[in-house]
Amino acid sequence: MTLGWNDEEVRGWGMAVRSRARVVRPANAEGVALAFEEVRKSGGSLALRGSGCSYGDAAQNNGGHVLDLSRMNRILSFDPIHGIARVEPGVTIRDLWRHAIQFGFWPKVVPGTMQVSIGGAAAMNIHGKNNFAVGSFGECIRAFTLLLPDGSTARCTREQNQDLFFAAISGFGMFGCFLELELEMKRVHSGRLSVSAIVAKDLGQNLELLEEMQTEADYLVSWIDLHARGAELGRGVLHRADQMQPGADPEGVRYFDPILQDVPTTLFGVVPKGWLWPGMWGAVKLGQVGLVNALKFKAGPSEQRKSPYLQSHCAFHFLLDYVPRWHWMTKPGGLIQFQPFVPKAHAERVLRTLVERCHEASMVPYLGVLKRHRPDPFLMTHSVDGYSMAMDFAVSTSPRKRAALWSLCQRLSEAVLDVGGRFYYAKDAMLLASSFPRIHGAEAVSTFRALKHRVDPRGMLQTDLSRRLLG
Numbered sequence: 315m316t317l318g319w320n321d322e323e324v325r326g327w328g329m330a331v332r333s334r335a336r337v338v339r340p341a342n343a344e345g346v347a348l349a350f351e352e353v354r355k356s357g358g359s360l361a362l363r364g365s366g367c368s369y370g371d372a373a374q375n376n377g378g379h380v381l382d383l384s385r386m387n388r389i390l391s392f393d394p395i396h397g398i399a400r401v402e403p404g405v406t407i408r409d410l411w412r413h414a415i416q417f418g419f420w421p422k423v424v425p426g427t428m429q430v431s432i433g434g435a436a437a438m439n440i441h442g443k444n445n446f447a448v449g450s451f452g453e454c455i456r457a458f459t460l461l462l463p464d465g466s467t468a469r470c471t472r473e474q475n476q477d478l479f480f481a482a483i484s485g486f487g488m489f490g491c492f493l494e495l496e497l498e499m500k501r502v503h504s505g506r507l508s509v510s511a512i513v514a515k516d517l518g519q520n521l522e523l524l525e526e527m528q529t530e531a532d533y534l535v536s537w538i539d540l541h542a543r544g545a546e547l548g549r550g551v552l553h554r555a556d557q558m559q560p561g562a563d564p565e566g567v568r569y570f571d572p573i574l575q576d577v578p579t580t581l582f583g584v585v586p587k588g589w590l591w592p593g594m595w596g597a598v599k600l601g602q603v604g605l606v607n608a609l610k611f612k613a614g615p616s617e618q619r620k621s622p623y624l625q626s627h628c629a630f631h632f633l634l635d636y637v638p639r640w641h642w643m644t645k646p647g648g649l650i651q652f653q654p655f656v657p658k659a660h661a662e663r664v665l666r667t668l669v670e671r672c673h674e675a676s677m678v679p680y681l682g683v684l685k686r687h688r689p690d691p692f693l694m695t696h697s698v699d700g701y702s703m704a705m706d707f708a709v710s711t712s713p714r715k716r717a718a719l720w721s722l723c724q725r726l727s728e729a730v731l732d733v734g735g736r737f738y739y740a741k742d743a744m745l746l747a748s749s750f751p752r753i754h755g756a757e758a759v760s761t762f763r764a765l766k767h768r769v770d771p772r773g774m775l776q777t778d779l780s781r782r783l784l785g
């Protein structure tokens with residue numbers, strides 16, 4: 315039997331980087347093993363792909379093969395007493411929460427969209443709005459089975475094949491393909507969270523609030539108006555969410571119904587949210603993004619006054635998923651995200667510098683988000699004891715403007731790397747190979763390269779991102 319590989323254009327979620335590859339979508343482990351064998355025999359290269367939600371080139375492979383795991387999406391077992399799920403890699407966060415919430419469990423770590431696959435979440439060691447409290451996605455993985463490039467499989471836990479356990483989680487698909495993963499979920503006593511909005515007048519206050527609240531809050535995320543300057547630079551609105559204690563929400567258990575988790579797909583019950591992106595597109599094209607940010611900031615005090623309010627887990631974590639195709643507002647050039655992770659001691663100065671340099675270059679991101687983080691034990695971790703600031707830039711179709719944006723981001727990255735900051739490959743599209751050892755340090759890079767050589771001596775597993783970063 316041979317697999318049918320299709321020639322396709324493969325692109326990052328941000329639509330700004332794309333390449334062509336031969337793609338296959340097997341539905342079971344035998345198909346994945348066959349894909350590995352066919353590429354191995356052909357001497358070609360293979361990239362692994364989950365839901366394709368990485369913004370840049372992490373799950374594409376120009377001129378090579380791409381193994382798309384989205385059809386390997388069965389929940390193999392779920393223990394409703396302890397909240398342990400055994401899943402195939404193409405199961406999404408959406409599949410997982412919909413199954414688990416009926417038993418009063420919720421994934422310990424979720425990103426800003428529920429579309430990501432568990433395999434992709436593990437490979438990038440994703441973080442949520444509770445990173446400062448519970449760490450990264452890898453910290454809730456108990457075990458996994460990895461298909462190695464030579465066709466053998468390895469079961470990995472914190473005790474067994476330990477080096478592969480800590481490297482494959484965070485290893486951006488370089489060591490093997492997750493075939494099956496075992497995850498711990500957390501008990502929740504309500505299908506809703508208690509949410510409060512707090513206005514921050516400037517960057518200093520924004521960071522102070524994150525710092526103060528991290529000792530008691532369950533989730534923290536701060537929207538930041540990157541268009542504000544001078545004394546108001548870094549102003550924004552912080553959202554804090556807390557889990558409900560047992561019995562605190564009389565309607566809590568009713569909200570375990572997945573249907574009640576879903577946010578309405580219309581505005582005011584009439585306008586389909588799918589119609590919103592053209593309006594947002596107009597704001598980007600007409601240069602009104604600064605005004606939109608200012609209006610959002612103005613709405614902050616009224617939201618603060620009605621706080622705390624109750625919100626479903628989905629509405630708090632995945633609000634943007636209910637605005638279909640919102641990222642199309644950056645068409646046709648697409649978007650990139652620049653997300654530096656800066657150690658606490660340098661955060662305010664460096665983040666301020668980044669915003670100022672964007673203003674000087676007249677390339678101001680349309681969206682900014684601050685989060686608090688803590689380090690984790692995974693080899694290629696992006697996390698630090700400090701803060702990240704996600705900055706979303708719309709990309710122009712003009713080659714000159716696009717090159718200027720890449721060059722700006724590379725200059726900004728210097729300010730981050732100079733103070734021991736890191737970057738997150740799920741969001742990256744522009745880092746240079748010289749950044750890789752500066753992010754991770756010589757020891758981690760040499761461990762990474764030695765392990766890669768041991769399990770994949772020919773370098774079969776590759777992506778556009780890995781070629782850009784590893785040379």
Ligand SMILES: Cc1cc2nc3c(=O)[nH]c(=O)nc-3n(C[C@H](O)[C@H](O)[C@H](O)COP(=O)(O)OP(=O)(O)OC[C@H]3O[C@@H](n4cnc5c(N)ncnc54)[C@H](O)[C@@H]3O)c2cc1C
Pocket residue numbers: 327361362363364365366367368369372373383403424425426427429430431432433434435437438439440441442443486487488490491492493634740741777
């Ligand atoms: C709107 C939006 C919001 C987001 N918010 C957050 C956030 O809050 N926090 C955060 O951390 N991230 C966030 N992300 C990024 C996202 O969580 C990561 O990019 C994640 O890795 C995407 O998973 P995926 O299944 O789409 O993987 P892909 O993007 O398809 O692949 C990601 C990596 O995983 C590898 N991979 C995929 N499947 C496997 C497998 N079975 N075995 C081994 N390797 C594999 C790929 O080779 C690639 O290197 C967001 C993305 C979007 C679009």
